[in-house]
Amino acid sequence: MKVDKVRLRLMLVVTVMMLNLSCCSAWFGNKRKSGRNINLPGESMSSRTSLMNHAAAGSSIVFPIYGNVYPVGFYNVTLNIGQPPRPYFLDVDTGSELTWLQCDAPCSQCSETPHPLYKPSNDFVPCKDPLCASLQPSDDYTCEDPNQCDYEIKYADQYSTLGVLLNDVYLLNFTNGVQLRVRMALGCGYDQIFSPSSYHPLDGVLGLGRGKASLVSQLNSQGLVRNVIGHCLSSRGGGYIFFGNAYDSSQMSWTPISSIHSGKHYSAGPAELVFGGRKTGVGSLDIIFDTGSSYTYFNSQAYHALISLVNKELHRKPLKVAPDDQTLPMCWHGKTPFRSINEVKKYFKPLVLSFSNGGKVRSQFEIPPEAYLIISKKGNVCLGILNGPEVGLGEVNLIGDISMLDKVMVFDNEKELIGWGPSADCNGVPKSRDVSL
Numbered sequence: 001m002k003v004d005k006v007r008l009r010l011m012l013v014v015t016v017m018m019l020n021l022s023c024c025s026a027w028f029g030n031k032r033k034s035g036r037n038i039n040l041p042g043e044s045m046s047s048r049t050s051l052m053n054h055a056a057a058g059s060s061i062v063f064p065i066y067g068n069v070y071p072v073g074f075y076n077v078t079l080n081i082g083q084p085p086r087p088y089f090l091d092v093d094t095g096s097e098l099t100w101l102q103c104d105a106p107c108s109q110c111s112e113t114p115h116p117l118y119k120p121s122n123d124f125v126p127c128k129d130p131l132c133a134s135l136q137p138s139d140d141y142t143c144e145d146p147n148q149c150d151y152e153i154k155y156a157d158q159y160s161t162l163g164v165l166l167n168d169v170y171l172l173n174f175t176n177g178v179q180l181r182v183r184m185a186l187g188c189g190y191d192q193i194f195s196p197s198s199y200h201p202l203d204g205v206l207g208l209g210r211g212k213a214s215l216v217s218q219l220n221s222q223g224l225v226r227n228v229i230g231h232c233l234s235s236r237g238g239g240y241i242f243f244g245n246a247y248d249s250s251q252m253s254w255t256p257i258s259s260i261h262s263g264k265h266y267s268a269g270p271a272e273l274v275f276g277g278r279k280t281g282v283g284s285l286d287i288i289f290d291t292g293s294s295y296t297y298f299n300s301q302a303y304h305a306l307i308s309l310v311n312k313e314l315h316r317k318p319l320k321v322a323p324d325d326q327t328l329p330m331c332w333h334g335k336t337p338f339r340s341i342n343e344v345k346k347y348f349k350p351l352v353l354s355f356s357n358g359g360k361v362r363s364q365f366e367i368p369p370e371a372y373l374i375i376s377k378k379g380n381v382c383l384g385i386l387n388g389p390e391v392g393l394g395e396v397n398l399i400g401d402i403s404m405l406d407k408v409m410v411f412d413n414e415k416e417l418i419g420w421g422p423s424a425d426c427n428g429v430p431k432s433r434d435v436s437l
């Protein structure tokens with residue numbers, strides 16, 4: 001299957017790790033011994049932050065984001081990191097935990113980056129720190145050097161990164177107008193392996209997953225925001241992400257976060273698949289919500305049920321399979337090229353994932369045709385729901401960017417709830433709805 005620009009940033013549980021670390025950590029260690037001792041005000045910085053915490057407590061942070069599902073294939077956010085702060089473009093990923101930058105440690109394998117490589121601070125996170133523990137595959141991990149936290153992250157698309165955990169300063173604007181320099185951990189990634197399809201010209205990844213090391217969890221433990229993240233991805237491109245309570249709770253539907261998949265992902269379920277208002281007989285679906293994936297992936301049963309229902313609907317409609325269009329595995333052409341989804345959405349029916357919520361009130365996650373179709377460069381309409389097992393996802397059903405378009409999505413790690421609601425406009429940054437912690 002050849003698929004153009006498909007991204008799948010979903011953290012896999014790494015079972016065997018640190019294979020070649022003896023080489024690289026020693027090498028990173030040499031760098032430290034070479035006397036480049038920048039005097040980082042570690043202690044004073046954290047006390048300054050805590051003095052200022054009350055100024056921001058209960059506030060939130062909103063970041064505009066750039067990108068689209070197609071043709072760009074990802075969303076990026078700008079973060080200002082370091083002393084002095086420098087801007088970096090990061091891939092927005094709710095499917096993984098750690099925020100990291102391609103890093104001049106020096107770098108043994110980095111891709112081309114929009115900005116100069118991040119120069120690491122020498123404020124190392126120790127190996128037994130809880131943030132380091134959160135990035136390791138098991139609790140009884142070994143420390144080659146107790147003063148340093150080495151990690152390896154593998155994502156579902158064969159992308160992997162090897163790095164070391166540091167503290168550095170993030171410059172953040174809170175919605176109440178306060179600007180803070182917050183010292184938090186970040187990864188210095190000095191050895192990346194890309195597959196051509198996963199390559200994006202970015203400086204790093206913004207990990208918004210559920211672990212202790214994620215930025216929002218670190219901000220929360222400093223008393224700065226509630227441990228809640230959310231996003232609104234616009235079908236016209238762009239949108240915003242937020243930390244804290246920057247959303248209107250009046251029209252939200254909620255379902256509990258389930259603890260499957262190591263508790264690190266925003267997973268929910270079981271859900272039933274409904275097509276055009278009718279039950280499909282496909283149920284017991286485990287769902288993961290992941291902005292690191294541009295498209296949606298279904299398990300084999302749900303995928304094949306969907307394909308056959310869609311094809312049945314298209315029978316006697318003026319759409320024919322376009323096997324020569326390689327944009328996505330399944331495309332259809334009309335008599336003349338299409339320019340917008342609005343011209344074709346009448347031929348398709350809405351999908352719904354119906355969450356049982358333990359037998360109580362069901363929550364319906366609606367996926368209208370606009371949230372599962374794209375118009376390719378050739379003017380064909382293509383299905384943005386792909387077959388998970390073909391990319392190694394097995395039974396997992398992954399809701400990617402395409403199916404979360406024009407919705408406010410909220411991931412509340414304190415109440416352990418996932419919520420969604422309609423959005424009039426993801427390009428309008430939300431009015432502040434700040435509440436106290």
Ligand SMILES: *[C@@H]1O[C@H](CO)[C@@H](O)[C@H](O)[C@H]1NC(C)=O
Nearest residue numbers: 066067076077078089201202
């Ligand atoms: C990332 O976003 C910035 C806007 O902040 C934009 O200028 C840049 O082109 C984007 N980078 C990529 C690779 O899309």
Ligand SMILES: *[C@@H]1O[C@H](CO)[C@@H](O)[C@H](O)[C@H]1NC(C)=O
Nearest residue numbers: 063078079080171172173179
């Ligand atoms: C933060 O606020 C300052 C001052 O209001 C502004 O100049 C800057 O662009 C903002 N930075 C970000 C990342 O929004």
